[in-house]
Amino acid sequence: MARRRRPAAPKGRDDDVRPIAALGTFGVTSMILMAVMLLAPVVKVGPSEGELAPDFSAQAYSGGEWGDFRLSDLFNKSWAPGGDGDWIVVQYIDTDCPYCWNEGELMSQLHSQWNKEVTFVTVVVELGIQGHDSSRGEVEAFRDKTPYDGCKTNSNCADRPGNPHSWIYIDDLNARTSGDWELPGTPFAALLQPDGIVAWNPQQPGNHPDGEEMGGALQRLVGGS
Amino acid sequence: MALDAPLMIFIAGLAIASAFALQARSKDGEDGTRAMIDSGLTFSVVGLMSSGWTYAIHNSLLDSGESSMCASEGLVQCGSVIGDPEWNNLFGIPWGITGLLSFSLLFFLFLSLRMDMHAKWAESFTTYSLLAGFAGLPFVVFLIFVELTQVEGAPHICPFCTVAHLSLVGFLAAAHALRGRKQSGMWA
Numbered sequence: 001m002a003r004r005r006r007p008a009a010p011k012g013r014d015d016d017v018r019p020i021a022a023l024g025t026f027g028v029t030s031m032i033l034m035a036v037m038l039l040a041p042v043v044k045v046g047p048s049e050g051e052l053a054p055d056f057s058a059q060a061y062s063g064g065e066w067g068d069f070r071l072s073d074l075f076n077k078s079w080a081p082g083g084d085g086d087w088i089v090v091q092y093i094d095t096d097c098p099y100c101w102n103e104g105e106l107m108s109q110l111h112s113q114w115n116k117e118v119t120f121v122t123v124v125v126e127l128g129i130q131g132h133d134s135s136r137g138e139v140e141a142f143r144d145k146t147p148y149d150g151c152k153t154n155s156n157c158a159d160r161p162g163n164p165h166s167w168i169y170i171d172d173l174n175a176r177t178s179g180d181w182e183l184p185g186t187p188f189a190a191l192l193q194p195d196g197i198v199a200w201n202p203q204q205p206g207n208h209p210d211g212e213e214m215g216g217a218l219q220r221l222v223g224g225s
Numbered sequence: 226m227a228l229d230a231p232l233m234i235f236i237a238g239l240a241i242a243s244a245f246a247l248q249a250r251s252k253d254g255e256d257g258t259r260a261m262i263d264s265g266l267t268f269s270v271v272g273l274m275s276s277g278w279t280y281a282i283h284n285s286l287l288d289s290g291e292s293s294m295c296a297s298e299g300l301v302q303c304g305s306v307i308g309d310p311e312w313n314n315l316f317g318i319p320w321g322i323t324g325l326l327s328f329s330l331l332f333f334l335f336l337s338l339r340m341d342m343h344a345k346w347a348e349s350f351t352t353y354s355l356l357a358g359f360a361g362l363p364f365v366v367f368l369i370f371v372e373l374t375q376v377e378g379a380p381h382i383c384p385f386c387t388v389a390h391l392s393l394v395g396f397l398a399a400a401h402a403l404r405g406r407k408q409s410g411m412w413a
Contacts, residue, residue: 011343013344022333032325055310077289
């Protein structure tokens with residue numbers, strides 16, 4: 001009696017197709033990426049000079065109450081060198097940092113000199129240092145120079161050098177933007193062209209005349225004041 | 226928002242992928258399995274393309290502040306969703322790039338199966354496909370939540386993001402059906 005044989009299950013190919021499939025996947029993905037680059041080239045975003053400043057949206061205080069703010073709303077993308085448009089100073093501070101406290105005076109001077117050509121934005125972060133506990137109340141008091149104990153750790157905000165500041169203060173106490181801005185410490189201030197491209201970053205002194213600070217950068221790049 | 230050409234192409238892709246899946250359900254054996262793999266492959270290609278498109282929109286929004294690739298006002302739009310600096314990133318990487326990489330993985334798994342349905346690793350690849358599809362679901366739910374509640378001026382619906390989300394759901398359904406075929410002996 002002949003033995004009945006079970007039909008053999010289909011067998012796979014002798015060669016392993018997975019490397020070829022991986023190559024095919026790489027090819028398809030690369031083609032799509034190339035098409036994307038042709039349609040809309042990648043824009044370099046970062047705090048370095050020549051890069052588009054990292055955008056952020058946060059709550060802002062401009063004297064009355066807190067409201068929505070988005071940095072890129074200040075950008076004029078059609079700006080060309082020599083054209084109209086406000087330059088932007090983005091300053092990072094911690095209301096408990098003594099250097100930021102002292103810089104209040106310089107910022108008042110710069111603002112009074114440049115406020116027609118430059119929009120000032122101060123972003124307030126809270127550094128992870130003992131005693132550096134901030135709050136929106138402290139941010140308001142630091143900006144407005146109103147009585148509040150706690151600025152510069154244990155000073156009264158009303159004693160801050162300089163005048164009350166009339167520009168926007170941003171609440172970034174949770175430090176959500178400082179990573180994108182590669183914040184080296186506080187105070188830190190960068191100057192942006194009206195189209196949002198970083199024009200001056202103090203961390204790149206090799207690109208600037210010797211010893212240039214924000215005032216000199218404004219004079220050199222914005223001029224006319 | 227008007228149905229522009231890229232969106233119509235993506236929707237057509239989703240329809241073709243769904244047609245493959247329906248065809249697969251009505252067929253037994255190898256033909257049905259192959260049709261189901263084709264369905265998943267098509268879903269992953271649509272996912273790849275729509276992710277690439279959202280990345281292109283992201284780049285053009287950065288470059289010029291607006292994009293001709295998608296509307297920037299109204300309920301159905303991309304500007305407030307893809308252009309939102311706070312939400313359109315996963316650890317600093319735009320969601321378009323994340324989508325491209327994720328759908329590449331899904332495409333690789335199904336392309337391998339398509340090239341050799343009877344390989345020894347076919348069963349484990351069906352499992353990996355299902356797990357990878359499931360892994361993407363929480364992100365889809367999160368992104369829909371962001372669109373509807375978190376972005377500036379919410380709610381908004383980004384049509385190209387929705388195509389990518391539907392692609393993942395379609396792929397997951399195909400992967401689930403394939404695994405069912407493998408386990409029930411209907412593979413070939």
